Amino acid sequence: MDRPIRVLVAKPGLDGHDRGAKVIARSLRDAGMEVIYTGLRQTPEQIVAAAIQEDVDVVALSILSGAHNHLFPKVVNLLREEGVDDMLIIGGGVIPEDDIPFLIESGVESVFTPGTPTKDVVEFIKENLKR
Amino acid sequence: MNIEEKIKKGHKRTCARLITMLESNDNEAIEIIKSHYKSTGGAYVIGVTGPPGAGKSTLTDKLAKELLKQNKKIGIIAIDPTSPFSGGAILGDRIRMNDLSLNKNVFIRSMGTRGSLGGMSNATWGATKILDIFGYDYIFIETVGVGQSEVDIVKTADTVLMVMVPNLGDDIQAIKAGIMEIADVFAINKSDLDGADKTKVEVEMNLDLNEDMDYRPPVVKVSASKNEDIDVLLENILAHRKYLEDTKQLKENRIRNNKLELLKMVEEDLMSLILDRAVKDDLLDKLAKDITLKETDPYTAKETIIRLIRNNP
Numbered sequence: 001m002d003r004p005i006r007v008l009v010a011k012p013g014l015d016g017h018d019r020g021a022k023v024i025a026r027s028l029r030d031a032g033m034e035v036i037y038t039g040l041r042q043t044p045e046q047i048v049a050a051a052i053q054e055d056v057d058v059v060a061l062s063i064l065s066g067a068h069n070h071l072f073p074k075v076v077n078l079l080r081e082e083g084v085d086d087m088l089i090i091g092g093g094v095i096p097e098d099d100i101p102f103l104i105e106s107g108v109e110s111v112f113t114p115g116t117p118t119k120d121v122v123e124f125i126k127e128n129l130k131r
Numbered sequence: 132m133n134i135e136e137k138i139k140k141g142h143k144r145t146c147a148r149l150i151t152m153l154e155s156n157d158n159e160a161i162e163i164i165k166s167h168y169k170s171t172g173g174a175y176v177i178g179v180t181g182p183p184g185a186g187k188s189t190l191t192d193k194l195a196k197e198l199l200k201q202n203k204k205i206g207i208i209a210i211d212p213t214s215p216f217s218g219g220a221i222l223g224d225r226i227r228m229n230d231l232s233l234n235k236n237v238f239i240r241s242m243g244t245r246g247s248l249g250g251m252s253n254a255t256w257g258a259t260k261i262l263d264i265f266g267y268d269y270i271f272i273e274t275v276g277v278g279q280s281e282v283d284i285v286k287t288a289d290t291v292l293m294v295m296v297p298n299l300g301d302d303i304q305a306i307k308a309g310i311m312e313i314a315d316v317f318a319i320n321k322s323d324l325d326g327a328d329k330t331k332v333e334v335e336m337n338l339d340l341n342e343d344m345d346y347r348p349p350v351v352k353v354s355a356s357k358n359e360d361i362d363v364l365l366e367n368i369l370a371h372r373k374y375l376e377d378t379k380q381l382k383e384n385r386i387r388n389n390k391l392e393l394l395k396m397v398e399e400d401l402m403s404l405i406l407d408r409a410v411k412d413d414l415l416d417k418l419a420k421d422i423t424l425k426e427t428d429p430y431t432a433k434e435t436i437i438r439l440i441r442n443n444p
């Protein structure tokens with residue numbers, strides 16, 4: 001049976017900008033995915049716990065506050081510590097071009113900045129699933 | 132670690148994966164339920180239902196915290212509707228339960244209804260069994276109370292908690308018919324707002340109409356967001372449990388529920404068996420066309436499909 005792709009959309013840290021995360025959540029739902037939205041102000045630990053219990057295929061992180069260089073790798077590392085290697089991790093938000101190579105190297109597989117059409121996100125997820 | 136050790140240790144990732152596997156009818160997960168079925172039954176299942184936005188998730192969060200004080204392990208299955216158009220869903224109940232995520236004695240899983248008519252995911256029953264096997268003492272199932280799901284939740288839950296709010300207006304009339312019979316405990320949530328007493332009176336008056344009840348559902352005013360009277364509500368839920376246990380009704384209800392579940396499982400399998408064959412040969416499409424063109428009639432067409440499995444068991 002073809003089960004829907006499950007995605008955790010999470011906002012780590014104290015960042016209160018949630019419009020982008022909600023836009024992404026809605027467009028993934030409209031593309032037929034099950035989106036678990038955990039709301040604002042999540043610690044990396046909470047995000048990892050939710051990802052594991054929900055057994056998601058994708059962890060999608062949104063940050064506009066500038067804390068991405070710290071928080072994105074933190075989530076990736078905690079997932080690795082839990083032995084998770086079959087979840088696709090992506091990120092987005094207001095992130096300077098210059099920071100993206102570091103984030104990719106840290107294990108975030110793609111970073112989407114303002115203006116990216118949501119259909120690109122949908123396509124990227126479908127093409128890069130790890131299950 | 133092998134699977135048995137993981138179950139014994141309550142390894143959450145294994146638990147989560149088994150639920151996923153069961154959602155797709157995976158045989159390995161089914162075998163695990165089969166081989167551990169004898170150890171199930173320890174979990175007590177509380178169904179939480181009520182109109183959208185009544186505070187079901189917030190209340191579940193608070194009730195779980197109350198039970199954690201008694202050193203219980205809590206499983207939560209939160210169900211939200213799947214969009215019939217895209218097949219996708221936004222599952223947002225976790226927003227109200229985030230600080231439970233990290234508790235080692237709590238497991239929360241969100242599910243979409245995935246087109247099951249009953250408002251409850253087909254896999255919900257299986258997920259409760261997995262949580263039961265993993266040693267969770269209480270399992271909450273949150274489902275939006277719209278029509279059929281209320282009937283569905285009775286089939287899975289031992290105690291049904293109906294969450295109402297003040298000023299539902301005509302809604303209380305609309306849902307009254309179905310809910311009076313299925314609710315074991317009423318919570319009037321958002322009692323910090325005006326109108327809670329009026330709603331309580333309305334519910335009590337409806338209960339008065341049923342005179343010959345051995346057990347009368349209590350109606351408890353609470354405020355989930357202000358964390359008020361959650362302990363009283365929990366006491367009432369546990370009192371219902373005790374009533375069911377003392378009167379042996381718990382067992383009778385579970386027999387009834389298992390019968391319904393068994394029927395549903397057989398129905399699903401039969402359906403897919405029939406449809407697999409009918410769809411494979413485009414028979415379904417062909418018959419539908421023939422009915423429209425009046426080359427056959429619906430009854431004869433139905434018999435054609437039924438004969439398919441009668442003749443090829």
Ligand code: B12
Pocket residue numbers: 014015016017018019020021023024060061062063064065066090091092093094112113114115116117118121
């Ligand atoms: C609207 C807005 C606000 C609103 C937020 C309302 C809300 N509930 O979201 C309000 C007014 C509250 C606000 C407050 C603040 N803001 Co402001 N805000 C903005 C603004 C103008 C637009 C953001 C927005 O909503 N865009 C629309 C959405 C749809 O786009 P998006 O979030 O970028 O998402 C898209 C992509 O980035 C991507 N995406 C985003 N997340 C994800 C995740 C995944 C997984 C994927 C795949 C894609 C993806 O896809 C989306 C769709 O294309 C931006 C500037 C800007 N142009 O970005 C500043 C901005 C983000 N804010 C900023 C600041 C500094 C603040 C404040 C600290 C200001 C202050 N000094 O008080 C506060 C902090 C609030 C808080 N608690 O965090 C700065 C951040 C600077 C930085 N990163 O270093 C910005 C960049 C403005 C600036 N140039 O200085 N803000």
Ligand SMILES: Nc1nc2c(ncn2[C@@H]2O[C@H](COP(=O)(O)OP(=O)(O)OP(=O)(O)O)[C@@H](O)[C@H]2O)c(=O)[nH]1
Pocket residue numbers: 182183184185186187188189190224227275320321322323324353354355356357
């Ligand atoms: N005033 C007041 N608001 C409450 C109370 N309990 C919950 N709320 C608010 O009601 C809103 C809905 O709460 P939820 O717990 O998400 O309700 P729900 O019934 O789970 O909602 P759905 O799952 O979407 O049907 C939130 O904004 C809560 O903060 C309460 O006791 N009093």
Ligand SMILES: [Mg+2]
Pocket residue numbers: 187188189223224273
């Ligand atoms: Mg809810």
